[in-house]
Amino acid sequence: MPLDTLSTYSQTLLRQDGRRWNELRRITASISTQPASDGSSLLTLGNTMVLCTVTGPREGRGQRDNKNALVETDIHVASFATMDRRRRVRADKRIQELQSTISSAFQSHLFTHLYPRSTISISLHVLSLDGGLLVACLNATSLALVDAGVPMPSILSAVTCGVIVPTEDSKAKPEPLLDLNTAEEQELAYLSIATVSGGEGAEDKVSVLMMESRVEIATGSGKIEAMLATGVDGCREVRRKMEDVVRKHGAKVMMGLR
């Protein structure tokens, strides 16, 4: 790449795309974008674009649970989502892991006991990918489930967070970066974190935490703590933006009814 984050960040404190360390990429979202489904959303997180549709709660085929609804997830990453077009195999273990993560996160987050013996099907289509795949899918799914009217205690929001370590001074204070794009993801250590609101006055709780990079922890440099703290704050910001989207859509619906 022509520019890398490490070389210029220490002088200007600006990232490759001009953001500062705690700034999110532009987030735009719409709900009720697919009238044929029970709930749908289209989320844009920077250059990452995800379309999510929710069907259900409906009668499940095959296995059923007599006490809770079952949440199942299907993710399709379009071949044109990345710069190089490639054919995606359906049995990709990486995608299956994301599907398991999203199903498990919402299985325990939603009030599934209100819909016994039913199934909630989540279908995600990734139209454009520029970092934060799991994070964008989780956010889009939250909005689609709100549109479907599935009860949940709060909106589950997700964000990625990385850390810069100046190579010349390993004892320097860690520099967390919020909401990485693809170039930053390939370069830095980062984690994806999803939180739910802890209720009145309580702190946010971590629902999903995924990290694939190696981060030094033995010397007490506080890199993990910095990433977690910045990630939790970023999730709160993302939740606020998503709640705004829901409120605007609600106001529009109320106006239409009147």
Added chain:
Amino acid sequence: MPREIDISNIERNFILEALQQGVRVDGRSLDQFRSLELEFGDEYGTVTTRLGKTRVHVQISAEVTKPLEDRQFDGIFTITTELSPIASAAYEVGRQTEQEVILSRTLEKAVRRSRAIDTESLCIISGAKCWSIRADVHVLDSDGGLIDCSCVAIVAALRHFRRPDVSVDGENVTIYTMAERVPVPLSIMHNPVCITFSFYHGGDTIVLDATRSEEQVRETSATFTVNDFELCQVSKMGGSPIDAVVLLKCINTALAKGKEINGIVAKKLAEDSTKRDVGGLIAELRAENER
């Protein structure tokens, strides 16, 4: 389709009540691992790991192949896991369950993506020939702690494995048999260890190395992969939400436990090396001697 035998309500409530009082059914403390045993086979790269009643067998093999197009300077390292009915009646041959995907992906992230092996050292001729290392993980008995046991087994097997020596003369590559030349160990960069925490009662009770019964009862789990000074991988795939501060404490506990387990593995490897040194003659055969 076959399913895990469900735990009864009485047993479930008993386990949860005992954990609330800080007692485990098998008598361990909440942060105690089951006894870890390693048995190395006669061949290099063969290890059977036992973690309580969980048993995992790993076999490492190597062959010369062509490197990938986009990584011509790297060798190939793959991990193959398969859950078969020999481990538990809940598993079915061929059909990939969610647990198998999670196990496979977690081991992949813990060992391969964290670069435990230096794959650049597996390159023989760039773009043409390289070593392909394959780790076959066979789960023989499943009683919880599958990820932890498998990760220890893979790392021990990689450290135990020796590949044949090669010499390169222009485009010609000569591979020597074990009888001709001493085999070469792999270049291990670090030793990752997976530590799985199980959470109960909304995160108030944290249990290390859950058995199968405890795994069925838990609300959520988080797997941390550590070496002696780094955190290599974190997997908390949904489940009940946990405070971030609690997760940080788990990371510190995982660091301490990881050092313990790496010590056990190193000790077992040294024992196996001593056992192969029949009569202690390796000291006599050493060419480099101090003056």
